[in-house]
Amino acid sequence: MRRVIFKMDIIRTKDVVYEYIRRDDEGEVVGITTAVDHVSLSVQQGDFIAILGHNGSGKSTLAKHFNAILLPEEGSVWVDGKLTSEEDKLWDIRQSAGMVFQNPDNQIIAQVVEEDVGFGPENMGVPTEEIWRRVEKSLKDVGMYEYRKASPNKLSGGQKQRISIAGVLAMKPKCIILDEPTAMLDPKGRREVIEAVTELNKKEGVTVILITHYMEEVVGADKVFVMDGGKVVMQGTPRQVFSLVEDLKALRLDVPQVTLLAWELKKRGLELPEGILTKEELTESLAEAYGR
Amino acid sequence: MSMIVDHINYIYARDTENPVYALKDICLTIPDGQFIGVIGHTGSGKSTLMQHLNGLLKASTGSIYFNGEDIYDKGYDLKKLRTRVGLVFQYPEHQLFAETVFADVCYGPKNLKLEKQEVELRAYDALRKVGFPEELFFTSPFDLSGGQKRRAAIAGVLAMRPEILILDEPTAGLDPKGRDEILDQIKKLQTKENMTIILVSHSMEDVAEYVDRIVVMNDGEVFLDNTPKEVFGHYKELEKIGLAAPQVTYIMNGLYERGIPVSTEATTISEAADEIMRVFNKSNN
Numbered sequence: 001m002r003r004v005i006f007k008m009d010i011i012r013t014k015d016v017v018y019e020y021i022r023r024d025d026e027g028e029v030v031g032i033t034t035a036v037d038h039v040s041l042s043v044q045q046g047d048f049i050a051i052l053g054h055n056g057s058g059k060s061t062l063a064k065h066f067n068a069i070l071l072p073e074e075g076s077v078w079v080d081g082k083l084t085s086e087e088d089k090l091w092d093i094r095q096s097a098g099m100v101f102q103n104p105d106n107q108i109i110a111q112v113v114e115e116d117v118g119f120g121p122e123n124m125g126v127p128t129e130e131i132w133r134r135v136e137k138s139l140k141d142v143g144m145y146e147y148r149k150a151s152p153n154k155l156s157g158g159q160k161q162r163i164s165i166a167g168v169l170a171m172k173p174k175c176i177i178l179d180e181p182t183a184m185l186d187p188k189g190r191r192e193v194i195e196a197v198t199e200l201n202k203k204e205g206v207t208v209i210l211i212t213h214y215m216e217e218v219v220g221a222d223k224v225f226v227m228d229g230g231k232v233v234m235q236g237t238p239r240q241v242f243s244l245v246e247d248l249k250a251l252r253l254d255v256p257q258v259t260l261l262a263w264e265l266k267k268r269g270l271e272l273p274e275g276i277l278t279k280e281e282l283t284e285s286l287a288e289a290y291g292r
Numbered sequence: 293m294s295m296i297v298d299h300i301n302y303i304y305a306r307d308t309e310n311p312v313y314a315l316k317d318i319c320l321t322i323p324d325g326q327f328i329g330v331i332g333h334t335g336s337g338k339s340t341l342m343q344h345l346n347g348l349l350k351a352s353t354g355s356i357y358f359n360g361e362d363i364y365d366k367g368y369d370l371k372k373l374r375t376r377v378g379l380v381f382q383y384p385e386h387q388l389f390a391e392t393v394f395a396d397v398c399y400g401p402k403n404l405k406l407e408k409q410e411v412e413l414r415a416y417d418a419l420r421k422v423g424f425p426e427e428l429f430f431t432s433p434f435d436l437s438g439g440q441k442r443r444a445a446i447a448g449v450l451a452m453r454p455e456i457l458i459l460d461e462p463t464a465g466l467d468p469k470g471r472d473e474i475l476d477q478i479k480k481l482q483t484k485e486n487m488t489i490i491l492v493s494h495s496m497e498d499v500a501e502y503v504d505r506i507v508v509m510n511d512g513e514v515f516l517d518n519t520p521k522e523v524f525g526h527y528k529e530l531e532k533i534g535l536a537a538p539q540v541t542y543i544m545n546g547l548y549e550r551g552i553p554v555s556t557e558a559t560t561i562s563e564a565a566d567e568i569m570r571v572f573n574k575s576n577n
Binding site for chain 2: 022053054055056057102156157158180183184185186187188189190191213215216249252253254256257258260261264265268270279280282283286287289290291292
């Protein structure tokens with residue numbers, strides 16, 4: 001019955017708990033860290049979701065449950081209606097939800113870009129002709145088609161990361177999970193990756209779950225989850241979440257620079273609306289206040 | 293007491309038909325006590341240049357002078373140079389190896405053949421300077437959070453008591469608070485100890501907030517070398533070479549174009565707020 005009820009949810013978690021157990025040399029337990037603490041949430045097909053949280057807040061551990069890299073110790077996770085704890089569903093789940101990590105150099109294996117992108121579907125036993133079709137489409141989707149014959153190690157960080165994304169896309173996932181994909185990139189690389197991901201979401205309807213420490217990258221998301229101590233402590237639209245400047249700072253987080261500047265100006269007595277997110281909004285509000 | 297980089301080139305495949313210039317005719321003067329930011333896209337030569345400053349790489353042509361001595365002279369003690377010019381690599385926590393944080397930080401000074409007491413004094417001092425919590429001195433580095441590991445690794449280099457501290461993206465992967473804490477501690481090394489700091493960073497906002505001077509690298513060359521205000525004034529050129537200005541620069545330019553007479557020089561939030569308030573208060577009076 002559950003499958004019918006949660007049909008629109010690509011990912012759903014219920015009371016998920018995951019603990020890291022630390023042991024000494026003799027194997028005695030010296031400490032337990034509850035990385036994910038009774039998290040229940042759902043992500044709808046086609047949404048762009050961001051997860052924020054300080055280092056050690058549990059966001060990466062939670063994300064690893066979204067494609068069954070980790071299995072919950074308590075509670076359940078459904079990916080595209082399939083329970084991750086059912087072992088025979090593992091490959092279906094990994095195909096529905098693909099993951100991109102922080103360091104592109106650890107994710108690229110082949111000597112030629114198109115071979116790397118084709119690796120996933122080849123492993124799934126996709127017929128050769130279909131593989132090439134998918135490789136072409138995926139590379140075009142991330143704007144890297146002209147580099148299909150290039151060697152990955154000649155590419156910039158942003159380009160490598162887009163190759164990693166194309167590699168996941170070639171498996172035709174419904175959902176892509178990106179764990180700090182821009183942490184190691186220069187400004188241009190960061191912009192390229194975020195633009196590519198946004199396009200996929202808007203044009204192809206791929207669900208995106210983005211974990212990041214760059215608040216600017218979150219502004220366009222449909223929904224933001226904020227984690228602390230393994231729990232989801234805030235959720236809402238970027239505008240709702242980023243209105244809580246002081247609460248976010250208490251969670252070791254920040255708000256986009258535009259929002260911070262607007263907040264600072266309000267504190268100094270200017271009348272501006274709550275939760276300004278973009279440069280354009282701030283410019284318009286200030287121009288209005290100035291009588292322009 | 294300073295470092296002078298004098299027309300250095302670093303060339304790969306030098307004796308072939310297609311030599312590649314990783315560094316091209318670099319000239320820099322690095323005075324004592326300055327906080328310098330180095331920005332540039334991936335592959336622009338930033339890290340290659342940093343490795344020249346402490347003698348890990350040797351220039352193909354040109355010279356580097358440290359405190360008046362040519363580091364390429366025969367008999368120059370490069371080992372000593374490396375203790376005076378400390379280099380913290382990207383993700384330095386991957387190099388932590390000892391059983392406790394304290395032992396890890398002691399490793400450098402111990403190799404300098406100092407007295408045990410002096411070694412421990414330096415380790416203690418270095419950990420304190422990076423704001424590492426005292427109750428964790430004797431835990432395993434592997435039980436620490438990302439930010440704490442990063443601090444422990446930086447302390448390992450500080451314990452050598454360098455005159456110049458080079459940090460290659462010390463905040464990559466840290467949460468916003470952790471990023472601010474580490475940069476604040478580094479800034480204190482400059483203001484309190486008069487240490488020269490060279491910060492390689494991809495965050496234009498961080499660079500704008502902390503440094504006195506920015507060196508912009510592009511294709512192995514120095515593209516710009518000036519104060520943050522001057523450098524970010526060239527934001528359109530920076531975009532062409534894969535960089536950007538801090539968000540604030542774009543906001544101020546947007547306001548100016550919209551007819552609000554602000555100066556577009558501000559590069560940090562507080563400068564921008566001051567400038568906007570100045571203009572608004574003036575129009576009210």
